[in-house]
Amino acid sequence: MYASSVGLPKIEELHGLRVTPGDPLCTIEEFMPGEGVYVDDLGVIRAARVGIVELDMASRRIRVRSVVQRPRLPSKGEQVYAILTSVPREDLALFRIFADERGITYSGSFSGILHVSQASDSMIKSIYDAVKPGDIVRATVLSSSAPYMLSIKKPQDGVVLASCSICSAPLYKVPGRNVLVCLKCGNEEKRKVSPNYILVHREKGK
Numbered sequence: 001m002y003a004s005s006v007g008l009p010k011i012e013e014l015h016g017l018r019v020t021p022g023d024p025l026c027t028i029e030e031f032m033p034g035e036g037v038y039v040d041d042l043g044v045i046r047a048a049r050v051g052i053v054e055l056d057m058a059s060r061r062i063r064v065r066s067v068v069q070r071p072r073l074p075s076k077g078e079q080v081y082a083i084l085t086s087v088p089r090e091d092l093a094l095f096r097i098f099a100d101e102r103g104i105t106y107s108g109s110f111s112g113i114l115h116v117s118q119a120s121d122s123m124i125k126s127i128y129d130a131v132k133p134g135d136i137v138r139a140t141v142l143s144s145s146a147p148y149m150l151s152i153k154k155p156q157d158g159v160v161l162a163s164c165s166i167c168s169a170p171l172y173k174v175p176g177r178n179v180l181v182c183l184k185c186g187n188e189e190k191r192k193v194s195p196n197y198i199l200v201h202r203e204k205g206k
């Protein structure tokens with residue numbers, strides 16, 4: 001029989017099957033071709049697009065519903081990773097959000113805004129007391145559409161990677177100290193540091 005020679009899926013396995021263009025589905029004796037399929041010279045119905053097979057038993061039609069993946073977006077309450085792009089005012093920093101809380105990058109990037117009132121768990125007047133341009137932060141998203149309002153107030157949130165304002169070498173967190181240290185030039189800088197800060201320098205003898 002022809003069907004077995006081309007390896008057609010079993011009828012009971014067709015519904016919900018994920019297919020790509022050209023995949024054989026069934027014969028025209030079994031189902032009528034609907035949307036997203038085509039019939040080849042031998043009377044085999046094949047998928048014409050990437051999608052999921054749907055069977056309509058009443059009309060005995062087979063179709064392939066396209067699955068367009070919705071782009072992932074930051075959502076309210078979620079943690080994201082963002083890089084500080086500019087500080088237009090002393091009380092405001094602009095970010096480019098690039099990854100979700102698992103560190104998986106978005107296909108695009110999204111604007112984020114951090115106000116000084118959301119930049120620290122203590123009262124600070126200037127945003128520079130918490131973050132500086134080029135810093136990468138782990139932040140909580142406060143709003144549901146772009147530009148996303150961000151907060152780094154939570155204990156887990158804050159700067160996860162920063163570089164020295166003087167020599168641009170990466171800054172290190174030193175356990176027990178509340179400043180970040182440049183191992184190259186000795187500069188010390190203040191940030192709202194996340195406990196997940198990437199670079200940690202353990203001083204000898206400790």
Ligand SMILES: [Zn+2]
Nearest residue numbers: 164167182185
């Ligand atoms: Zn330095």
